Amino acid sequence: MDSTPTSTVPTGAEHRRGLFKAGDQVQLTDAKGRMSTITLQQGKQYHTHKGAFDHDELIGSPEGVVVKTTGGNEYLALRPLLSDFVLSMPRGAAVVYPKDAGQIVQMADIFPGARVVEAGVGSGALTCSLLRAVGDTGMVHSYERREEFAEIAAKNVRSFFGAEHPAWELTIGDLAEKLADDEVDRVVLDMLAPWDCVDAVAKALVPGGVICCYVATTTQLSRTVETLRAHGAFTEPQPWESMVRGWHVEGLAVRPDHRMIGHTGFLVTARRLADGVTPPVRRRRPSKGAYAADYLAEGASPADGTAPDPEFNEDGTVTSSVARRVLP
Numbered sequence: 540m541d542s543t544p545t546s547t548v549p550t551g552a553e554h555r556r557g558l559f560k561a562g563d564q565v566q567l568t569d570a571k572g573r574m575s576t577i578t579l580q581q582g583k584q585y586h587t588h589k590g591a592f593d594h595d596e597l598i599g600s601p602e603g604v605v606v607k608t609t610g611g612n613e614y615l616a617l618r619p620l621l622s623d624f625v626l627s628m629p630r631g632a633a634v635v636y637p638k639d640a641g642q643i644v645q646m647a648d649i650f651p652g653a654r655v656v657e658a659g660v661g662s663g664a665l666t667c668s669l670l671r672a673v674g675d676t677g678m679v680h681s682y683e684r685r686e687e688f689a690e691i692a693a694k695n696v697r698s699f700f701g702a703e704h705p706a707w708e709l710t711i712g713d714l715a716e717k718l719a720d721d722e723v724d725r726v727v728l729d730m731l732a733p734w735d736c737v738d739a740v741a742k743a744l745v746p747g748g749v750i751c752c753y754v755a756t757t758t759q760l761s762r763t764v765e766t767l768r769a770h771g772a773f774t775e776p777q778p779w780e781s782m783v784r785g786w787h788v789e790g791l792a793v794r795p796d797h798r799m800i801g802h803t804g805f806l807v808t809a810r811r812l813a814d815g816v817t818p819p820v821r822r823r824r825p826s827k828g829a830y831a832a833d834y835l836a837e838g839a840s841p842a843d844g845t846a847p848d849p850e851f852n853e854d855g856t857v858t859s860s861v862a863r864r865v866l867p
């Protein structure tokens with residue numbers, strides 16, 4: 540399914556501003572903080588276990604009003620934010636959480652007008668953030684190998700923007716085989732095996748372009764980084780993760796929340812080098828506090844005569860005497 544943009548309607552801004560109108564999504568929050576999302580339709584009613592209210596009561600109202608059912612239940616009415624929308628929209632595959640989408644937009648440097656390739660599209664959560672960041676003048680070309688996921692994503696993206704987004708193109712197929720774009724500024728990969736796509740991505744990215752991979756496990760992280768490193772067309776990959784901890788703030792009870800989203804995934808970015816360029820590489824030496832694995836990965840084995848016998852502390856760190864002998 541190639542979905543060529545079918546509309547030049549500016550999306551996003553008009554759709555998400557002004558008084559409520561028919562077709563708008565509205566997030567209703569009750570007194571217990573429970574949320575549900577409805578799409579406003581003239582003449583329709585919203586039913587609860589305590590009576591109903593007419594959608595028409597909201598059409599023409601500003602956001603932030605309270606609507607009451609015939610049984611007395613009150614609901615605060617607001618348009619869902621993108622972060623609310625992606626967590627409540629229908630899902631095919633697992634979505635990129637808002638905390639990671641924010642990191643991707645910033646650290647992969649997705650700018651207005653950018654030409655971005657994304658794979659896989661999954662449920663379309665990240666796609667919404669990418670489209671918002673590139674705007675109507677940019678391009679997001681999403682690839683997805685499972686048609687049923689692509690269909691869910693297409694519905695979600697349309698539902699969020701309220702129209703076909705003029706900057707979006709969606710192709711069914713494996714990115715490694717189908718990637719036909721060239722002169723792409725940014726590539727974002729959220730898939731099981733991003734290393735399979737590194738070569739295709741290197742051909743598509745402009746010099747200075749950014750590849751950003753999102754992976755869930757340490758083994759994927761390791762293989763992604765090693766593949767990028769060995770490929771030769773990229774700068775040293777930068778891996779990281781982010782954790783977000785909410786806080787409870789009430790009077791003198793000011794403390795971190797008991798629960799947090801500890802792990803979602805790891806991110807890795809690297810930049811495309813110009814063709815034929817070999818960047819200067821700093822040979823890293825084991826330092827005090829470096830882990831045994833860091834030390835051995837550098838090839839500092841007793842056999843090659845470049846380093847003394849490994850001496851490690853019980854926790855796996857290099858002993859200070861080794862660090863002293865190895866460091867200049």
Ligand SMILES: C[S@@+](CC[C@H](N)C(=O)[O-])C[C@H]1O[C@@H](n2cnc3c(N)ncnc32)[C@H](O)[C@@H]1O
Pocket residue numbers: 632633634635658659660661662663664665666682683684685688712713714715729730731732736
């Ligand atoms: C975790 S989901 C992506 C979720 C998406 N980023 C979101 O926020 O909704 C991973 C998707 O990548 C797709 N996929 C895996 N490998 C692919 C490839 N080589 N080319 C295209 N799609 C691929 C899978 O079918 C799956 O739908």
